[in-house]
Amino acid sequence: MKKNTILGLLLIIFTWWIIAFFTNNQLLIPFPQNVFKEMGKLFLDYSFYTDLLNTVSKIIIGFFISLLIGIPIGFISGLSQRFFEIFRPFLMIIQSSPVVSYIAISMLWFGIGFYTPIFVAFMVIFPVIVLNISEGIKSTDKKLLEMAKVYNIRKKDIFLKIYFPSIIPFLKSTLNMISGSLWKSIVVGEFLAGDKGLGVSLSFSKIALNTDRVFAYTILLAIFGMLSEKFLKKLSKNKKKKKEIKNIKVVHINKNNNKNLHDIIIKGLNKKFGNDVILSGFDIIFKKSKINVLLGESGIGKTTILNILSGILKKESGEIIVEGKIGYVFQDDRLIPWLNVYENIVFVNDEINLEIIEKYLKSFNLEKEILSKYPDELSGGMKKRINLLRAIAYNPDIILMDEAFSSIDVSNKYKIIKELINIQKEEKFTVIMVTHDPFEVANFGENVFILEGKPLKIKKIMNFKRVFERNLEDNHEILYKINKILLG
Ligand SMILES: Nc1ncnc2c1ncn2[C@@H]1O[C@H](COP(=O)(O)OP(=O)(O)OP(=O)(O)O)[C@@H](O)[C@H]1O
Incomplete structure (x- = not known):
């Protein structure tokens, strides 16, 4: 951690302490040392880890479902302007609706439980994936596609070697964009309509008026959010590797055979x-x-x-x-x-x-x-x-x-x-x-x-x-x- 970041954190804790001191109401603003003590208790509590596991598994499932559905739809939207225009109003409705609307709908559909937070996360990140991937496909270099057409390249190779690498920068920027919202939307979904997970525990602490614990969860959620953001950003970085050139195939020497020569x-x-x-x-x-x-x-x-x-x-x-x-x-x-x-x-x-x-x-x-x-x-x-x-x-x-x-x-x-x-x-x-x-x-x-x-x-x-x-x-x-x- 950089020196200035540590200084910034110390300043926050100090300001917090001053406010707690002058407010003098532990139910509203607890002292930092009490919150840190509560965090320590959480770390020693087995149920904290089951909550964490539950929330993380929802994040992973939400992430993969969104990619699995979003990438093909983004792909088709990029290839067909007509499909994109037909699909766009649906995306616009999803993007402009407030998160609570999805929560209300998913509570009706799935009830309170595991699937509602995943559905909420899906609705938040799915449009981002579709729009980015479709943009990636649209920006594929037409000249490379023309070259592939002239050389009669198989559709599979055009997809794998031209389209797919073209969307990688867009996929990376999608990961960057969704890294924060994925974690947050799962926790919001759990808070309002979940049955297990960190968001649910946060909600119970609020109902029990356990302010120390609410603050402890808030800090931990912020830390986990930053870690998951960092992890997804790391996923989006890769380096060009030097590949070894091997004589992969020794096949017939294709010279001067069966030329199709005409004026x-x-x-x-x-x-x-x-x-x-x-x-x-x-x-x-x-x-x-x-x-x-x-x-x-x-x-x-x-x-x-x-x-x-x-x-x-x-x-x-x-x-x-x-x-x-x-x-x-x-x-x-x-x-x-x-x-x-x-x-x-x-x-x-x-x-x-x-x-x-x-x-x-x-x-x-x-x-x-x-x-x-x-x-x-x-x-x-x-x-x-x-x-x-x-x-x-x-x-x-x-x-x-x-x-x-x-x-x-x-x-x-x-x-x-x-x-x-x-x-x-x-x-x-x-x-x-x-x-x-x-x-x-x-x-x-x-x-x-x-x-x-x-x-x-x-x-x-x-x-x-x-x-x-x-x-x-x-x-x-x-x-x-x-x-x-x-x-x-
Ligand atoms: N796809 C296109 N859309 C619009 N105009 C085009 C397109 N391709 C070529 N042109 C125009 O057609 C004319 C002929 O272009 P072309 O590239 O065939 O010329 P060229 O003789 O090969 O020139 P150079 O030797 O500079 O490459 C130019 O005026 C060019 O601007």
């Missing part, structure tokens, strides 16, 4: 945001097993095409023929913050062998130790490379890459491009890559679409030799040609 055809695609027409009758064909590049100014609709292809955005009209598994190297990484690098990778493919991951890490100039790090411990360039590695680890037929190499330093960028070319040559997935950078196109592009907008148009299509058949002079020539078009 990707887009015909007459229309898309607008409000009145902003981005795509109007847009046609394009991306060649299978090739590196297709979309090059163009910022904000003209390149990402929109990738988002429509991956199913993140809905098209207004038009035809899209796309088959196969799609991996997406997102512009904004979309790594799950509470999963380490290894877990982020196996999130999209839990059958991948650790040896393959390590091989890719080496290709992308990353150390094995990075696997146990969390996204917030990585640099921007590292995150980009893990984003890329995750897409490849998915064993996709198509990889969409949205400015995949931005924020990677130049020397690493070209090493990674070289490695990526080798992987692509071996695995033959189709690449559709968005970039602003003519250098990336010169080193990586095979079918290059130079775009302009709005609405988006193809200014020029350029087909080059396969990248692994090109030499430095070829790349220089491509760069020259592209720059010539871009600079007019």
